[in-house]
Each structure stands twice: as structure tokens, then as C-alpha cells.
Amino acid sequence: MLGNFDFDVIRRALPYLFYEGMTFTLTLTGLAAFGGLVFGTALALMRLSGLKLLGRIAGVYVDFMRSLPLVLVIFWFYFLVPYIGQWLTGASRPISVGAFASSLITFIMFEAAYFSEIMRAGIQSISRGQPAAASALGLTYAQTMRYVVLPQAFRNMLPVLITQTIVLFQDTSLVYVLSITDFLGAASKVAQRDGRLVEMYLFAAVVYFTISCIASFGVRRLQARIAIIR
Amino acid sequence: MNYNWNWGIFFQPNPMGTGTYLDMLLSGLALTLKTAALAWVIALITGSIVGVMRTLPSKGATWFGFAYVEFFRNMPLLVQLFLWFFVLPEILPRAAGLWLKQLPNAPFWTAAIGVGFFMSARVAVQLQAGISSLPRGQKMAATALGLTTVQGYRYVLLPMAFRIILPPLTSEFLNTIKNTAVAITIGLLELTGQARSMQEFSFQVFEAFTAATILYLLVNAVVVTAMRFLERWVAIPGYITGK
Numbered sequence: 356m357l358g359n360f361d362f363d364v365i366r367r368a369l370p371y372l373f374y375e376g377m378t379f380t381l382t383l384t385g386l387a388a389f390g391g392l393v394f395g396t397a398l399a400l401m402r403l404s405g406l407k408l409l410g411r412i413a414g415v416y417v418d419f420m421r422s423l424p425l426v427l428v429i430f431w432f433y434f435l436v437p438y439i440g441q442w443l444t445g446a447s448r449p450i451s452v453g454a455f456a457s458s459l460i461t462f463i464m465f466e467a468a469y470f471s472e473i474m475r476a477g478i479q480s481i482s483r484g485q486p487a488a489a490s491a492l493g494l495t496y497a498q499t500m501r502y503v504v505l506p507q508a509f510r511n512m513l514p515v516l517i518t519q520t521i522v523l524f525q526d527t528s529l530v531y532v533l534s535i536t537d538f539l540g541a542a543s544k545v546a547q548r549d550g551r552l553v554e555m556y557l558f559a560a561v562v563y564f565t566i567s568c569i570a571s572f573g574v575r576r577l578q579a580r581i582a583i584i585r
Numbered sequence: 586m587n588y589n590w591n592w593g594i595f596f597q598p599n600p601m602g603t604g605t606y607l608d609m610l611l612s613g614l615a616l617t618l619k620t621a622a623l624a625w626v627i628a629l630i631t632g633s634i635v636g637v638m639r640t641l642p643s644k645g646a647t648w649f650g651f652a653y654v655e656f657f658r659n660m661p662l663l664v665q666l667f668l669w670f671f672v673l674p675e676i677l678p679r680a681a682g683l684w685l686k687q688l689p690n691a692p693f694w695t696a697a698i699g700v701g702f703f704m705s706a707r708v709a710v711q712l713q714a715g716i717s718s719l720p721r722g723q724k725m726a727a728t729a730l731g732l733t734t735v736q737g738y739r740y741v742l743l744p745m746a747f748r749i750i751l752p753p754l755t756s757e758f759l760n761t762i763k764n765t766a767v768a769i770t771i772g773l774l775e776l777t778g779q780a781r782s783m784q785e786f787s788f789q790v791f792e793a794f795t796a797a798t799i800l801y802l803l804v805n806a807v808v809v810t811a812m813r814f815l816e817r818w819v820a821i822p823g824y825i826t827g828k
Binding site: 422426427453529531556557559564565568571 | 672675750781
């Protein structure tokens with residue numbers, strides 16, 4: 356029962372939970388969102404490039420990533436990245452990659468598949484006249500994308516992109532399977548050390564809930580503002 | 586790459602004494618499908634109820650639907666599983682908690698219930714979108730014909746809404762299957778879990794994960810194909826997908 360709920364356990368663990376755990380979680384979320392967006396946009400451009408082979412490669416990649424569970428992908432990259440590193444650097448043995456680098460690569464590669472679908476929808480939502488006008492003005496393909504299409508696509512899709520980032524923020528908790536000290540990992544380590552599972556897991560749930568709630572509330576505000584501009 | 590490939594590993598006996606390593610993976614696949622099926626039933630039933638509540642004229646029902654969806658959507662699935670698995674038995678009255686802890690197959694039931702409720706919030710949102718995408722006249726016509734609210738939903742709104750949201754429901758079902766892999770953290774030996782333990786026993790990392798990957802892709806392909814047939818079968822004449 357909740358009668359012997361011990362707030363002091365949480366209070367004592369706060370510095371560890373936030374300085375170690377939450378810093379890891381937020382850094383991973385931010386960098387993975389940025390990397391995933393860049394790589395995802397590249398995938399979307401490949402799919403819409405009109406070049407059959409390029410589009411095919413990107414399509415297969417996106418479908419492949421989207422049909423696998425994230426946990427399996429995390430395991431894949433955790434074991435694969437050292438070998439890829441060895442192959443790239445020509446080292447004699449698989450190189451050791453830190454937990455952070457390994458999970459960052461995983462999340463960039465995985466989220467890129469989801470971000471690319473969002474960006475593809477964003478690019479397709481722009482009227483044909485825009486790229487036509489851009490090329491009439493003499494802009495090259497790269498310039499058209501850089502100055503005309505992508506800024507609008509990005510802006511139109513901003514709420515969806517942020518929503519996907521909230522999902523990513525929640526998904527980073529899955530690095531737990533590699534015993535990494537992200538926010539949930541930190542909470543779970545304290546929980547097991549002190550035998551206080553109820554307190555720590557409830558507290559972790561409340562923190563995730565609060566952050567995600569505030570962020571999705573912000574998305575709704577943003578959506579309303581963007582809707583007025585158009 | 587100095588990695589010792591050994592694809593024959595699948596036909597070697599596993600250390601659990603339950604046949605070959607391949608049998609181990611296939612039993613994981615069976616558990617993945619069983620968990621996903623039960624979770625999907627929970628998600629469809631509760632998701633439909635909550636989704637309908639979100640479209641009712643009653644303020645209380647709408648508010649409950651909103652709170653329900655926000656509650657289950659704003660926590661990571663892993664945290665929700667921990668809450669069901671570690672926290673719930675502790676905060677229940679002692680007898681009920683003890684019964685829960687001693688339940689055989691606890692990881693299976695926890696995973697099915699946890700993933701089920703997690704997905705139900707998503708089903709609810711899809712169904713709400715499906716119902717609100719119907720022309721307003723449909724509801725009015727139902728009322729004008731003298732149907733009660735329940736009958737209106739049963740005979741007019743829901744049959745249309747469910748057909749419209751069939752494609753997004755397909756991807757939610759695929760998400761349900763994928764999400765069962767999270768239950769590896771509470772000790773459920775589903776497909777990812779079995780691949781992981783095969784890797785630990787045999788050190789054949791890439792063979793184990795390749796096999797799991799192929800099995801997931803196969804399941805995906807089967808579900809997508811089956812849903813295509815279902816979509817064609819229930820298609821509404823006059824709509825783009827209709828005959």
C-alpha cells in the first residue's frame with residue numbers, strides 16, 4: 356500500500372536522476388532528432404528525386420526500419436557498430452564504441468525512417484507551381500530545395516515533427532535494455548539499490564508524463580498559430 | 586570482418602533442451618503473436634469505447650476520453666510496463682497484490698495488458714478521427730430516423746468509421762506486434778528476447794538477430810497482405826477504395 360511511501364528516497368536521488376539521467380536523455384533526444392531530421396530529409400529527397408534506383412533504396416530502407424521493433428534495432432546497432440567502425444578505420448579488431456555513441460547512431464538511423472515520411476508528406480503538400488516558379492527564376496535543384504521547398508515543408512510539418520520528437524523522447528527510455536544510465540535507467544538503478552521500486556518508478560512516470568504533456572500542449576498552441584498564418 | 590559466421594547454428598540443439606535454436610526462435614515468435622493478439626483485443630475494445638466517448642455530446646464523456654488518451658500517450662511504454670509489473674502489485678491491497686505476484690505467466694499477462702492499454706489510446710484517437718470525418722448529415726439522418734444514440738453509432742456511424750480507419754488501424758496493429766518486444770525488459774521471452782538469449786548462449790550475434798529480423802519482416806508482410814484483402818472485402822461502394 357502507499358502508506359509507507361518514502362518521498363525522501365526520491366529527494367536524495369534527485370541530483371543523480373537529473374544531472375546524470377535526464378541530461379543523457381535530453382542530449383540523446385536532441386541530437387537524435389537533429390540527426391534524424393537531416394538524414395530523414397535526405398531520404399525523402401531521394402524518394403522524390405524521380406531517380407528510380409535512388410528512390411528504391413530510400414523506400415526499402417524506410418520500410419525495413421519501420422517494420423522492426425526499436426528494441427531489436429538497438430541490439431543490432433549495439434553489436435554491429437563496433438564492426439562497422441573496424442571496417443571504416445581498418446583496425447585489426449572491432450573498435451569499442453561508447454554507450455552514448457552507439458545509442459545515438461541507433462536513434463538517428465531509426466528515427467530517420469519516421470522523419471523521412473513526415474518530410475515527404477511536407478514536400479508533397481507544396482503546390483507544383485512553387486518549384487516550377489523557382490526553376491523559371493533560374494534556381495538550380497539544390498537552390499530550389501534550399502530556399503523554396505524545404506523551408507515551407509519544414510514549417511508546415513513543424514507540429515508533426517515535434518510530436519515525433521516527443522515520441523522519440525519517450526522511446527529513448529528503451530536504452531534501458533543496454534543498462535545505460537538514462538533517466539529511467541538512473542531511476543531503476545536507485546530503485547534496485549534502495550529496494551524502492553514503487554517510489555522511483557512512479558516518480559519516473561510522473562516526470563515523463565509532465566514533460567510530454569507540456570510539450571504536446573505546446574504543439575497544440577503552435578498548430579493553432581500556424582493555422583492562422585495560412 | 587573477423588567474425589565467425591555459422592549459419593548451421595540454427596539446427597544445433599539449444600542449451601534449454603527444448604530442441605534446436607530454431608525451435609527457440611519459433612517459440613519466441615509464437616509468444617510474440619499470442620501477446621500481440623491479446624493486446625490487440627484489449628486495445629480494440631477499450632480504444633473503441635474511449636474513441637466513441639470522445640465524440641459524444643456529453644462534456645463529461647469527452648473530458649474522460651481526453652484524459653484517458655493523454656494519460657496513456659504521455660508515458661513511455663517501458664515505464665507503463667514497469668508500473669503494471671512492479672508498482673501495481675505493491676499499491677493494491679495485500680491479498681490482491683500477493684495474488685498478482687504469484688500469477689503464473691505474469692510477464693505475459695502484464696505485457697498483453699500494458700501494450701493493450703498503451704495502444705488503446707492510439708486506437709481511440711484514430712476512431713475519433715474516423716467518426717469526425719463522416720459528414721454531419723449522417724448523425725442527423727440517424728436521429729431523424731428515430732434511432733437512439735446507441736443505435737446511431739451501432740448501425741450508422743461505427744460501420745462507416747471503422748472502414749475508413751482500416752489502413753491506420755493496420756499500422757497500429759503492426760505497432761502492437763513491434764511493441765511486444767519492449768516486454769523483454771520484464772522477462773517475456775518473445776522473439777527479440779529469444780534472439781537475445783540465443784546470442785548469449787551461442788555468441789552468434791548476427792545470425793540470431795538476422796533470423797529475428799526476417800521473422801518480423803515475414804509477419805509484417807503477412808499482416809499487410811491480409812489487411813489488403815480485408816480492406817477490399819469491406820470497402821464502401823462510392824469511396825475511392827470502393828468497387
